[in-house]
Each structure stands twice: as structure tokens, then as C-alpha cells.
Amino acid sequence: MSAAAPVAPERVLVLACGALINELQAIVGRHALDHVDVECLPAKLHNRPALIAGAVRDRIARLRDGGRSYQRILLGYADCGTAGALDDLCAEFSARASQGDAPEITRVPGAHCYEFFATAHRFAELSEAEPATFYLTDYLARHFELLVWKGLGIADHPELAEMYFGNYRRVVLLTQTPHGDERARIETCARAGAERLGLPLDIVETGYGELETAVTEIGVPNPNAMPIQLDAPRRSHEDQVPA
Amino acid sequence: MADAAAVETDDVDEEIELSALDDDDLVAQMHDDLYDGLGPEIVEGTELLLGRGWGADKVLNEALVEAMRIVGIDFRDGILFVPEVLLAANAMKAGMEILRPLLAETGAEPMGKIVIGTVKGDIHDIGKNLVGMMLEGAGFEVVDLGINTDVDEFLEALDAHRPDILGMSALLTTTMPYMKVVIDTLIEQGLREDYLVIVGGAPLNQEFGEAVGADAYCRDAAVAAETATDLIRARRAAA
Numbered sequence: 001m002s003a004a005a006p007v008a009p010e011r012v013l014v015l016a017c018g019a020l021i022n023e024l025q026a027i028v029g030r031h032a033l034d035h036v037d038v039e040c041l042p043a044k045l046h047n048r049p050a051l052i053a054g055a056v057r058d059r060i061a062r063l064r065d066g067g068r069s070y071q072r073i074l075l076g077y078a079d080c081g082t083a084g085a086l087d088d089l090c091a092e093f094s095a096r097a098s099q100g101d102a103p104e105i106t107r108v109p110g111a112h113c114y115e116f117f118a119t120a121h122r123f124a125e126l127s128e129a130e131p132a133t134f135y136l137t138d139y140l141a142r143h144f145e146l147l148v149w150k151g152l153g154i155a156d157h158p159e160l161a162e163m164y165f166g167n168y169r170r171v172v173l174l175t176q177t178p179h180g181d182e183r184a185r186i187e188t189c190a191r192a193g194a195e196r197l198g199l200p201l202d203i204v205e206t207g208y209g210e211l212e213t214a215v216t217e218i219g220v221p222n223p224n225a226m227p228i229q230l231d232a233p234r235r236s237h238e239d240q241v242p243a
Numbered sequence: 244m245a246d247a248a249a250v251e252t253d254d255v256d257e258e259i260e261l262s263a264l265d266d267d268d269l270v271a272q273m274h275d276d277l278y279d280g281l282g283p284e285i286v287e288g289t290e291l292l293l294g295r296g297w298g299a300d301k302v303l304n305e306a307l308v309e310a311m312r313i314v315g316i317d318f319r320d321g322i323l324f325v326p327e328v329l330l331a332a333n334a335m336k337a338g339m340e341i342l343r344p345l346l347a348e349t350g351a352e353p354m355g356k357i358v359i360g361t362v363k364g365d366i367h368d369i370g371k372n373l374v375g376m377m378l379e380g381a382g383f384e385v386v387d388l389g390i391n392t393d394v395d396e397f398l399e400a401l402d403a404h405r406p407d408i409l410g411m412s413a414l415l416t417t418t419m420p421y422m423k424v425v426i427d428t429l430i431e432q433g434l435r436e437d438y439l440v441i442v443g444g445a446p447l448n449q450e451f452g453e454a455v456g457a458d459a460y461c462r463d464a465a466v467a468a469e470t471a472t473d474l475i476r477a478r479r480a481a482a
Binding site: 047048049050051079081083084111124127128131132152153154157159160163164167168 | 280321324325326327329330333364365366367368369372390391415416417445446447448
């Protein structure tokens, strides 16, 4: 009598904003979630939220057409300014999933990455303490010049800075990096960004917050999943750096 | 040196002499210039049309508001994004500054009066300011309460200004429920039927507008101006 072959866990996909690639890789590594694939969409969609849901839909179709189908997908997005479009997409796929012709899709809770990094309760406290707060994550601090200064058109039209930031009173860096040289580098970037905006900087260490919770939850193997053929883990880096 | 000079010459855009254009071409050019956020050109075009005997309201509607309406459509369709819309709004503002005193001189009855504000806890006013500009362009007297406006401030402004419409804006999912606080307070105080209420902001949608009890949800600034006009006309027709 031969021993039964080990059943490989169902592969699941995290399809996320490119601004989260470092954090997602860290979470997947920390929890040894080798059956979790990570794909990212361009981080510059942060400034174009109306395009996010369509980009998600297109990438899922592209993956499926390339032979990569999943039963469960976690969107590495909060609402992110989509005005409910990602929730509508999740609801649509869930309805189809019950018929067996689409993956079950969920997203990270919250209004935006600031909230899920800080966690809802803590973010509410921060917002209540000072509603006029402009938030940065590690990624946004690193890419402040590209995503904020150039991305919002201020580099070419400095007069827009007042229109965007005239009501803000402080910048808060929600950092995912606890210590070390990288933390120092991120703080330097955030400080330079805050100075450009003429605002004081506060720093709040958050870790990965509810993003980590969501990834580890979807990483729990589904006992009802059909075994699928495994190949090499896939983690896409193509969209990590904003274009 | 000769090559450099040739390149430099090639790079210079052909200048359009606005004063050489007839009225139709000038208005069309102003639509392009406003779309491109060219404030000085909008000022020049506005002054040219006024100099040719156009009324301020005609310049406003045919040159500026129409151009901004096109900007609004392209923003909605994902062709333009916030920076471009802001530049266009700045250009419109430059033209409005010339027209505003002329419009006041005419003594024309405004389309209606509206009090607008960003709700409590929210400091985002880009969308609200665009709405204010488009409403002004549509002939409304606009009372702008600014940002972080609580229910008492809204009620005081309604009492002081007696507008036809209350407009509320929010950018955050955490602050948009405050619109219901304001509307519920109007209901509690028996004031709801005295005012039309419109709401808007990036995270809102039609269902939310209905859920909080607004008369209309407006998805962008151009729609807000059209909706406000339609609501006023409907109310007056029903009176």
C-alpha cells in the first residue's frame, strides 16, 4: 500500500496596487505563504482611482486567458477612491462564483491604504485629532517626487500646490518599516516632502496592519478547494515602480 | 549654432492672434485655451468679446461655461484628470474675475441662491470650489461656507441667506455620513421642505444620495450646475 501523494494547497492570488509590493512580499515571506501569488497593477493608478476597477478586471481576464485561473483572489486595495467600484466588482464576481464560473474576490477593508495600514480604529483617532492631515506611506514617501509633486502636476504648475494642500496642517508618515537604514531613508524622504508642502511631519509606526490580516486569512488553505497543478510561485514585480 | 537655431525655430508653436479671429473662431479657440488651462489667453479672449459688444452673460455662457462643461465631460470619461481640471478651472476663474463685476452691474435676477460647504471633519474643497464656479457660471448666487462645516454652521447660513438650495460635499467615506446628520437635523427642525438639497463628492453615488435623503446626487461640477438649475425650475413650475 503506497502512501497518498501530498495534496498541494490551492493557489490563491493577491492582486494589488504596485505601491504594496514590498509589504506583500514581506508578509508572504513572513508567513511562508508559498501558495500565494502576488500580482501588482501600476501604482500610478493611486492618482487615477476611476481606472482601478477596470484595470483589475482586465488583469484578471489576462491571467485567465494565460491559463492562470484562481478560485480565490484578494484585491490588495481598499476602496481607494473608487466610490464603491471595487466593491461592486467583488459582489459581481461573488455572484458568479456561486455559479462556479468566476473566482471569489474580496478586498482589504477600509477607505484607503492609510486606513488599513494604521487599522481603522487608530486611523479614526488620527483623523479626529487633525482632519487636515496629509498621509504618506513608506511607498508614497519614497516616491513623493514622482507620485505627488509630478503626479499631481505641481512640478509643472506650482500654483496648484495651494489648491491641493492649502487646507492641510500636517503630514503624517504611516511607516511600515520599524527600524534600520531603510527607516532612516524613508523618514528623510517624508521630511523632504513635508518641507516641500510647508507642513510639519509626524511619524507613526504601523507595521502592515489589516493588509497582513487579510493576506494571511486568504492564505489559509481552503478545505473545499480542488487540488490544482502547481508550478513555480509567481510574484510579479513589473508594476512596482510607478511609470 | 545654425543647427541649434533651426531646432529652436522648429520648436516654437505657431502663435494664434486671437484678435484676428472672428467671433465663432475666437469662442472655439477659447474653448481650446480653457481646456488647456491657459489663463492669460482666456483673459484676452474675454476682453476681446466684451470689446466687440458681447454681453457679459453671453461671454460667460458661450465661451467659459461651455468650455468647462466639456472639461467636465472629459474628466468624467477619464480623458482629463485632476491637475488638468484645476488648470482649466483657474483659467475660467481668470475670465470670471473680469465678468463678475459686469454681471453684477446688469442687475439681472440670479437663477437662484445656494449655500455650499464641505462637511464637518473634511478639509477637501477642490470639488466644492469647482461646483461653486460652475454654479456661478449658471447664474447662481453662491454662498460658500468653506471646509469642515458643522450642522450649526449650515443652519445659521440657511437662516441668514435663505437660499433655494443647500449643497454639501465630502471626499472621505468617513465624513460623507455627516450629510445625513445635516439633513436629519433639517427634518427634525421642520426645515427640510424649505430647501432643495444636493450632495456630491468622489466617494458618493446615487444610492448614497437617496439614502441620506438628498434631492439629488451630483457626480461632478457640471452636473451639479445643471441639476441645481433643473431643480429650481421644477420647483418654480410646481409652485
